[in-house]
Amino acid sequence: MSKFLNELKLTKQDLMINGEKVETDNYAPLYSPYSGEEITQIAMADKALTLQAVDAAYHARGVMAKMPAYQRAEILEKVVVLLKLRADEAAEIISRESAKPIAFAKGEVARTIETYKFSAEEAKRIHGETIPFDAATGGVGRIGYTVREPIGVIGAITPFNFPMNLVAHKVGPAIAAGNTIVLKPASQTPLSALFIAELFEEAGLPAGVLNVVTGPGGIVGDAIVEDDRVRMVTFTGSPSVGIGIRNKAGLKKTTLELGSNSALIIDKDINIDEIIDRCIMGAFSNQGQVCISLQRVYAHEDVYGEFVAKFTEAAKGLKIGDPLDPDTYISALISKGEAERVLGWIEETKDSDATITAGGKLQGGILEPTIITDADHSLKLSCQEAFAPIVVVNKVRSVEEAIEQVNDSRFGLQAGIYTNNVKNALYASRELHVGGVMINDVPTFRVDQMPYGGVKESGTGREGIKYAIEEMTELKLVVWNQN
Template sequence: MTNNVQESLQLKKYLLIDGKKVEADKYTNLYSPYSGEKIAEIAMANETLVKEAISAADKAFPKIAGMPAFERAAILERFVALLTERSDEAARILALECAKPLTFAKAEVSRTIETYKFAAEEAKRIHGETIPFDASPGGVGRIGYTVRKPIGVIGAITPFNFPLNLVAHKVGPAIASGNSIVLKPASQTPLSAIFIAELFQEAGLPDGVLNVVTGSGSVVGEALIHDNRVQMITFTGSPAVGIGIRNKAGLKKTTLELGSNAAVIVDKNVEIDRIIERCVMGAFSNQGQVCISLQRIYAHEDIYDELVEKLTAATKQLKIGDPLDLNTYISALISKNETERAVSWIKEARQQGAIVLTGGETQEGILQPTILTNVHPTLKVSCQEVFAPIVIVNKVSSVDEAIGHVNNSRYGLQAGIYTENVNQALTAANQLEVGAVLINDIPTFRVDHMPYGGVKESGTGREGIKYAIEEMTEMKLIVWNQNL
């Protein structure tokens, strides 16, 4: 463990408001989900402190909005250099606060660096278009064009599962487009958010542009939603909370990245050996705590037995243990409550006739990677978001049948299909009710510049830097009359 990470243990972590460390009246202890070790004491903001952060962001907005694009890009580029230099430290913070195995933590840091690079590039590409007014008789003699303007203070509420990269998907485009931010990180993963904010200070971001306010959602989140100075809420989390935000936000803009129970279809004639590693990664990376984690596999009856046999054999090889061990693939879920919930869902499935091929139990407090078959579609492990290392594999007689099962869901984020048949691929692309269809890949694929978001209860709006910038800006039309 590096000295910097060691120093973070047992220390108080303050709020970051207007470039300053701010004390709170109340603190709460933060513990490692894996070891139970106390990591730090985290400030719990009250409504007054949240309003102070909003005031700081409101005051800083004209400064960041008026900053030339090349200067905003330069700040992001300096930040990228700093994070690259301290990438090992960032990865260990992730392993400590959310029990992310170090190999996956390092991958998240690399992706986060790339996400901010995209933000630096997109800062220079925010532009509008010219409008051919003379396409209408009433427009002759007029010239028009659009520009995109930053909207103001953005309230960002982020989850625990990718505490660096999902913060980047909100903070990066906000800075690139000239907005200020009040960031509320997940209660279990505030250390990475504070770390990021301190690096931005070092990179030269003006005070007040990025404020980090830790605390409960019922206090911090509610204050952000109800304050009229906050122009947008960008949230990643549960559908219940997201729907509540949408109902309370009024005319505020909202981007809501919510739940999923992502599925892949495996057609006949697919070479199973070529897809097993991808399916294992999709189902079990980050303990299955991924919005697009592979939760459901619908396999054609011709290849079902081979797929199940090889997937089970590969899953049994995964190493369970300490997230700081580079060989660990599976570690603890974010909390004991989440582990107990997941185990209860497996128990319910068993009682209703599901077969557990491997896993299904805890090992030193860690839920083993679990494969279930013969799962009825109404069971929680199938129709709800499991957010744990659990995958179901059910047999189907056709791609059409599989598409029906995939669509029989309140969610619609991403889905995949493996097939050698072009017509089946096109049918799936057209008929799957999701935000993205992956042909010959698992639904867990994401790169950080693609449009990312879903339909149904998977949310509204799109992330991916360019697309998030569109959400965080307003189009303004300028018309010149040459007829005078």
């Protein structure tokens, strides 16, 4: 066990404000979602301490705004080096606090390293453009250009499912752009954020630039969102919370990455054997607790039977158990309450024509990978976000019918289609009402430099370092009159 993890049991985990650890009056136990054992005690901030963190970020904003791009890039590069050295430790932290199987936790750490690397590179590429003023009769004799300036204090609220990489998607571009941050990590997964804050301190980030405030969302989150000194809120989580943030944020900028029930279309000309492993990953990695997890499959009637049979067989072969076992593919959901919710949704299907071909029950407290066929669209498993290892597979007669089914959703984050027909691929890319269309891949595909975000109730704004920096800066126009 690593030094950081050894210290967890011996010390309480304090807030990180203005470069210092800050104690609170109240601490709450953090339990393992898998074993139920207590991992450590986490500080519970109140409104006053949250405002203290905002105050620290507000006063540090001038330091960051004036810091040259190469220095911001150097700090981010140092974090990359430090995280590479402690990658195994970081993966174990993720696995212990979230029950993410260690193989997937290591993958998350690798992506986090890339995300900070991209942030370091993009810090050097923040630029504006020149404007041809003489294109207008009134603009003759003038030259002008745009510059991008840091927005100031950014409030970042992150989820439990990628506790290190989704922190990186907010902290990395914020620092690259010269902003300061008040970060509220998910209550179940604060350790990843506190670990990263230590690395940034070691890398030389000035005090007050990154502040980590743990505690209840209704207290800490609301204080961040409602403070006028916070100029932008970036949030990943549920639609209901995201809508509440939007309502409270006023004229602040908001980037909201919300829910989804991502879908995949399988055309009639596809070799099913070639896509099963990819579909298993898309549906069941991280217990399906992925915003773009494959939740709905619409398979052409010519391949439907073969797909269901082979997909079911593969799902039944996945190893369930301890997240720290390198062979484990499926472990516990983030809480017992989540498991009970999903079991209720599965029970709802038993009063319909749907068929459970795999899973559907708990095994040692862990929800088995579950496949349900012939599910009516009105069932919660079809129309809401499951955030669990559950997939609905339905039969369609054409790609056009499948696209109608995919679009019949409150959400629109990403969708995928497997097809060898160029016309069908182009038609899908044009007609699918989502933020990203994956041709010949599952909707669960993401690399960290691509623009990522959705439409409808899947949110507003885009992540992906370059695109996040655009959200986290203000465009200023400068015009010189030469007349």
